[in-house]
Amino acid sequence: MDAYSSKITKLVSELSSLPGIGAKSAQRLAFHILNMPPEQVKKLTDTIMDARTTVHYCKECWNLTDSELCPICADPRRDKTTIMVVETPRDLAAYEKTGKYKGVYHVLHGAISPMLGIGPSDIRLKELMTRLQGDVHEVIVATNFTLEGETTATYIGKLVKPTGIRVTRIASGVPVGGDLEYTDEVTLMRAVEGRVDL
Amino acid sequence: MDAYSSKITKLVSELSSLPGIGAKSAQRLAFHILNMPPEQVKKLTDTIMDARTTVHYCKECWNLTDSELCPICADPRRDKTTIMVVETPRDLAAYEKTGKYKGVYHVLHGAISPMLGIGPSDIRLKELMTRLQGDVHEVIVATNFTLEGETTATYIGKLVKPTGIRVTRIASGVPVGGDLEYTDEVTLMRAVEGRVDL
Secondary structure (H helix, E strand, C coil), X not given: CCCCXXXXXXXXXXXXXCCCCCHHHHHHHHXXXXXXXXXXXXXXXXXXXXXXXXXXXXXXXXXXXXXXXXXXXXXXXXXXXXXXXXXXXHHHHXXXXXXXXXXEEEECCCCCECCCCECHHHCCXXXXXXXXXXXXXXXXXXXXXXXXXXXXXXXXXXXXXXXXXXXEECCCCCCCCCCHHHCCHHHHHXXXXXXXXX | CCCCCHHHHHHHHHHCCCCCCCHXXXXXXXXXXXXXXXXXXXXXXXXXXXXXXXXEECCCCCCEECCCCCHHHHXXXXXXXXXXXXXCHHHHHHHHHHCCXXXXXXXXXXXXXCCCCECHHHCCXXXXXXXXXXXXXXXXXXXXXXXXXXXXXXXXXXXXXXXXXXXEECCCCCCCCCCHHHCCHHHHHHHHHCCCCC
């Protein structure tokens, strides 16, 4: 990048430090930004700073929000007695997109991973247990079907059962539109184990 | 994105307006930014604003720079009598990466395209002709091998020839490592036409 001035090099390196942005995309983005009308660039940087400054965690479910409560917890139509536990706000967003889930969420911000040294106290488990002291009928564990997600699910199961509150795990199986021929064995076994009556 | 607050939605939409950033990557970037330390976010936005504010065109070759002259034009070791004409600063960067070219450049910022209504006066051709009044021995046309790039090359050839300055076009042919079997016919014909003695 010696062909350019240091400011451009700095911009490219700053952009390429973002996830999913390689050297080529960073260069492309940099040139795009340098060609954008200055007021549009200001709008972009202001939006970034504004979001970073004002967005924090929902005091109820730990989703991201710029109010005290996130839009879901603030919505009186949502069923507060059903809590779906997810690892990240992105997982929450994925479930929200279905438009079918009417309960609320609890965002753990991670999963238990002995390998990475992430223990139960490093994720929002204590906060989940505090919420269960209210009127809660069911905890649906929707952590990922990875080693970490499964470990976390098992751990939550053990924590919640003694309280008498129902604790469930979302189903694992062959995805809709999925072809059995191309589905891995573990998923196929899961699908059999989780079979339901027709 | 109703699951989030308006600030996050705004950030995602602002990011997805950038080239090569789709809805998914924008969401991923947004969450990354919201998790970055505030001072790092400030560094990112400052770098963007600073680059946009201070970067302008080199008064000699129209490359991007934050000084009066770009690093290439300012380098006394570069041969100012040879000018390579490119369409964009990215093309210039591609040639600079070879590390072999010792001349200087001229960035047109586009190519002639009757289809898009871009005429000779819309790109930096007049500025190129002004430079030719100095001590220039050769103009190497390195516009792309597209309809627009070829049209521009032909046009530059016609402009420069009357001045008596040598005007050349970079070679078109089978790329290094390229397999003839998978090379298109136009390129194969070009490669024959541009054959050199062994």
